[in-house]
Amino acid sequence: MPAPFILDRSSVTQVMAWVLVALLPGVATYVWLFGPGILVTLSLATATALAAEAAMLKTRGYPAKPFLADLSAIVTAWLLALSLPSLAPWWLIVTGTLFAIVVAKHLYGGLGQNIFNPAMVGYAVLIVSFPVQMTQWAGPLELTATPLSLTQSASVIFGGDFPKATLDAVTMATPLDALRTGLLQQLTVDEVMTRSIFGHYGGVGFEWLAAAFLLGGLLLWALRIISWQVPLAFLAGIWLAAGFLHFFDAGRFGAPWFHLFAPSVMLGAFFIATDPVTGATTPRGKLIFGFGAGLLTIIIRTWGGFPDGVAFAILLMNLSVPLIDAWTQPRIYGGAKHPDKDPSA
Amino acid sequence: MSRTLFTFKGGVHPPEHKTESNTQPIHSAPLPRHLVIPLSQHIGNPAKPVVNVGDLVRKGQMIAAADGYISAAVHASSSGTVTAIDMQAVPHISGLHDLCITLETDGRDEWIERTPLDYLAMAPTELRMQLRDMGLAGLGGAVFPSAVKLDPGAAHFCPTLIINGGECEPWITCDDLLMRHHADDILQGVAVMRHLLGSTEILIGIEDNKSEAIAAMQAAATRMDFAVEIVPVPAHYPGGGAKQMIQVLTGKEVPSGKLSTDIGIQVFNVGTAHALARAVHHGEPLISRLVTVTGHVQRPQNFEVLIGTPMRTLITLAGERDGTTGVLMGGPMMGVPMPSLDVPVVKATNCVLVKSAELFPPLPRAMPCIRCTRCADACPAELQPQELFRFAKAGDFGRAQEYHLFDCIECGCCSYVCPSHIPLVDYYRYAKSEIWAREKEKRASDLARERHEFRQFRIEREKKEKAEKLAAKAHAARAHAAQEQTPRTEPGAGEGAASSEADARKALIAAAIARAQAKKAEVAPKNTDNVSPATQREIEEIEARRAKIRELARKPLESEEKP
Numbered sequence: 001m002p003a004p005f006i007l008d009r010s011s012v013t014q015v016m017a018w019v020l021v022a023l024l025p026g027v028a029t030y031v032w033l034f035g036p037g038i039l040v041t042l043s044l045a046t047a048t049a050l051a052a053e054a055a056m057l058k059t060r061g062y063p064a065k066p067f068l069a070d071l072s073a074i075v076t077a078w079l080l081a082l083s084l085p086s087l088a089p090w091w092l093i094v095t096g097t098l099f100a101i102v103v104a105k106h107l108y109g110g111l112g113q114n115i116f117n118p119a120m121v122g123y124a125v126l127i128v129s130f131p132v133q134m135t136q137w138a139g140p141l142e143l144t145a146t147p148l149s150l151t152q153s154a155s156v157i158f159g160g161d162f163p164k165a166t167l168d169a170v171t172m173a174t175p176l177d178a179l180r181t182g183l184l185q186q187l188t189v190d191e192v193m194t195r196s197i198f199g200h201y202g203g204v205g206f207e208w209l210a211a212a213f214l215l216g217g218l219l220l221w222a223l224r225i226i227s228w229q230v231p232l233a234f235l236a237g238i239w240l241a242a243g244f245l246h247f248f249d250a251g252r253f254g255a256p257w258f259h260l261f262a263p264s265v266m267l268g269a270f271f272i273a274t275d276p277v278t279g280a281t282t283p284r285g286k287l288i289f290g291f292g293a294g295l296l297t298i299i300i301r302t303w304g305g306f307p308d309g310v311a312f313a314i315l316l317m318n319l320s321v322p323l324i325d326a327w328t329q330p331r332i333y334g335g336a337k338h339p340d341k342d343p344s345a
Numbered sequence: 346m347s348r349t350l351f352t353f354k355g356g357v358h359p360p361e362h363k364t365e366s367n368t369q370p371i372h373s374a375p376l377p378r379h380l381v382i383p384l385s386q387h388i389g390n391p392a393k394p395v396v397n398v399g400d401l402v403r404k405g406q407m408i409a410a411a412d413g414y415i416s417a418a419v420h421a422s423s424s425g426t427v428t429a430i431d432m433q434a435v436p437h438i439s440g441l442h443d444l445c446i447t448l449e450t451d452g453r454d455e456w457i458e459r460t461p462l463d464y465l466a467m468a469p470t471e472l473r474m475q476l477r478d479m480g481l482a483g484l485g486g487a488v489f490p491s492a493v494k495l496d497p498g499a500a501h502f503c504p505t506l507i508i509n510g511g512e513c514e515p516w517i518t519c520d521d522l523l524m525r526h527h528a529d530d531i532l533q534g535v536a537v538m539r540h541l542l543g544s545t546e547i548l549i550g551i552e553d554n555k556s557e558a559i560a561a562m563q564a565a566a567t568r569m570d571f572a573v574e575i576v577p578v579p580a581h582y583p584g585g586g587a588k589q590m591i592q593v594l595t596g597k598e599v600p601s602g603k604l605s606t607d608i609g610i611q612v613f614n615v616g617t618a619h620a621l622a623r624a625v626h627h628g629e630p631l632i633s634r635l636v637t638v639t640g641h642v643q644r645p646q647n648f649e650v651l652i653g654t655p656m657r658t659l660i661t662l663a664g665e666r667d668g669t670t671g672v673l674m675g676g677p678m679m680g681v682p683m684p685s686l687d688v689p690v691v692k693a694t695n696c697v698l699v700k701s702a703e704l705f706p707p708l709p710r711a712m713p714c715i716r717c718t719r720c721a722d723a724c725p726a727e728l729q730p731q732e733l734f735r736f737a738k739a740g741d742f743g744r745a746q747e748y749h750l751f752d753c754i755e756c757g758c759c760s761y762v763c764p765s766h767i768p769l770v771d772y773y774r775y776a777k778s779e780i781w782a783r784e785k786e787k788r789a790s791d792l793a794r795e796r797h798e799f800r801q802f803r804i805e806r807e808k809k810e811k812a813e814k815l816a817a818k819a820h821a822a823r824a825h826a827a828q829e830q831t832p833r834t835e836p837g838a839g840e841g842a843a844s845s846e847a848d849a850r851k852a853l854i855a856a857a858i859a860r861a862q863a864k865k866a867e868v869a870p871k872n873t874d875n876v877s878p879a880t881q882r883e884i885e886e887i888e889a890r891r892a893k894i895r896e897l898a899r900k901p902l903e904s905e906e907k908p
Binding site for chain 1: 721
């Protein structure tokens with residue numbers, strides 16, 4: 001047995017548990033503003049993820065107990081569930097979670113080995129394959145005439161045979177979707193923004209959800225589970241890119257605050273782009289990674305084929321991590337003042 | 346006026362566990378029946394035995410002499426009879442046995458004649474050789490021969506002298522106790538160091554969790570006739586590492602791959618200064634040291650221990666307890682597990698730490714690296730440990746070296762904070778030893794190839810020379826016969842024939858050399874000819890890296906201090 005013989009009291013399980021705790025304000029806000037349907041989605045995704053994880057561990061000959069106890073599968077499940085429409089059918093949730101755990105995580109080598117964030121791979125697969133089902137978002141309770149109870153939500157998710165008229169009554173376009181559709185109809189940003197689904201900064205309800213994710217993210221930062229570089233650079237990338245476009249043509253491009261206060265941005269900035277496994281490791285690399293993801297999010301939102309771009313932006317930056325890390329190796333103690341110029345010094 | 350301190354990046358705050366042992370006075374460990382004294386207690390060449398089995402020796406008598414410049418002598422720690430010179434278990438991480446001299450003590454503890462050194466009157470070189478022959482080596486842990494470090498080299502002086510009283514490793518308190526009780530001796534030793542190095546600035550860094558030691562040293566400093574500054578530094582592991590101590594006290598960094606003396610700073614441990622004072626002022630070679638015996642024992646404390654005393658003796662003295670799970674030499678962060686309790690205390694033994702399952706629970710199962718970079722945040726060498734781990738694990742040692750593997754000081758901070766509980770330092774040690782082994786292999790094969798080539802060349806040359814000699818002989822015989830046939834030629838003609846003969850021989854030799862050279866070029870390795878530019882570049886890079894290791898392997902460690 002080699003030195004050191006003592007350890008700090010930290011563990012992967014502890015790190016993952018704090019991530020789950022930090023998601024709780026977001027989950028609570030979600031239930032409060034959008035109804036309890038999310039709890040069904042979260043539970044189904046968690047159960048699927050744990051089953052898939054256990055099966056894959058067994059197939060790959062790994063001991064199930066320590067790896068299930070690391071909670072990383074549950075983090076993936078929650079991040080995916082929180083990214084999915086709250087009334088997405090059960091098979092969509094199961095497919096996305098299975099893809100995330102089986103393909104994106106275990107086929108790449110399991111915990112610590114995956115190149116792409118599993119939750120975002122699951123999301124990307126679903127939005128590319130099932131774009132219609134990926135828009136079944138329950139509207140905020142404030143704007144919905146007949147809010148769904150927990151059992152009603154469950155029967156929408158599992159039953160699928162919920163009357164179409166009722167479904168239409170409870171689902172709504174997300175603010176990003178509404179803006180996108182409005183702009184395609186040649187409306188200006190201001191004209192679209194007059195609709196009732198828009199609140200102070202983002203959408204009604206959605207902006208509070210974003211704020212709750214921000215709160216959880218700040219908790220992770222305070223506990224030093226995430227570093228400041230990625231979220232700050234991510235938000236800066238969003239703000240600068242959106243602000244730049246808005247400054248030139250406020251009629252065609254949404255305001256930076258609107259873009260920042262989408263829940264996907266806060267979830268992405270503090271919980272997904274900060275995934276250590278798939279993110280950059282050097283301090284400068286983290287800044288580039290976060291900023292690039294923010295910039296790409298706005299580019300995809302504005303010119304891409306999908307209403308939101310956080311998932312694709314993060315996956316594209318995941319792809320660039322080896323290069324970013326190699327280019328941003330920091331100066332070491334006693335190293336040359338310009339390590340870039342003399343890598344072997 | 347207090348000094349402006351600097352900070353080093355990274356580091357950790359493990360529980361200190363100092364009070365267990367530092368509240369007790371120092372006791373002398375009793376004279377054991379047998380002393381087992383290893384010949385390789387320092388960095389560099391092992392000492393060469395100068396006694397035989399059966400010889401009677403006295404306390405302080407040299408029993409093995411320094412072998413070369415980077416070496417140190419070894420002495421009998423007490424009087425008695427040499428009973429064996431053989432391989433014995435030694436406190437080394439490899440667990441391998443090493444050459445030791447075993448003494449059966451006679452209980453009289455009779456000293457040799459001790460003569461203090463008049464160091465101010467001695468030539469520096471002579472003084473350093475004396476110190477080498479008195480077995481002085483750094484007592485901070487790395488045991489580098491002190492005489493070498495006291496040589497200011499080409500610069501002729503070393504402006505800053507730092508005495509390291511950091512003692513940042515948890516559990517260990519021997520330097521603390523030494524400073525409390527022997528502050529004057531330490532400073533006497535510092536005076537000798539200052540004299541040899543020509544230092545003008547003397548700083549003694551002590552972690553601020555040792556207030557009594559700081560007070561004792563400050564009081565002693567006022568009694569000295571030269572300026573010495575006692576500087577309390579924040580307790581922050583590995584603040585007692587030489588590079589970290591330099592950075593905290595001066596704000597300077599030792600350039601990668603260089604020595605601290607290259608930036609005008611030399612660092613010694615307080616224990617080394619004390620041993621130096623004993624040597625110079627009392628004529629006592631290094632035959633004992635303070636050892637902290639702590640952890641899972643009944644009475645943790647510090648002992649004055651003769652080199653060669655079995656660790657078992659110390660543990661028995663401190664009160665062995667049930668449930669012992671192992672013994673470390675050193676602290677929990679950098680200590681070395683002992684293969685058995687029969688290994689002797691050596692010059693490097695600052696602490697005997699007894700483990701139990703409660704104090705040192707078995708390390709949890711290692712999980713995969715999640716690249717969280719807590720290790721990078723904790724690394725005082727400012728490396729990227731997660732990348733080094735990846736390369737070491739994959740066997741990509743070249744990349745590991747590019748990512749500054751050899752700047753790792755093995756302090757253990759990365760492993761300490763790793764949430765996946767990966768024994769990171771172990772991977773780095775493995776990678777380093779692999780690189781060294783490959784380098785050694787490469788050198789051996791290079792040497793073999795050179796020898797083979799030279800042999801081919803020599804055989805070829807001898808063949809040619811033989812042929813030429815025969816040819817020349819035959820030619821001479823023919824010329825002689827011709828001369829006899831024409832006895833009446835003019836005097837100049839014979840000379841002309843002789844000179845043309847010499848010319849012919851010269852030409853023959855030149856041709857033979859040319860052939861031999863061509864042959865040599867032929868036997869030169871072919872695999873480096875006709876390579877693509879990319880491969881050539883790669884070869885050059887590898888060669889450059891090898892050159893760097895060779896340099897590192899040859900060079901003495903920059904200082905004795907280990908955190």
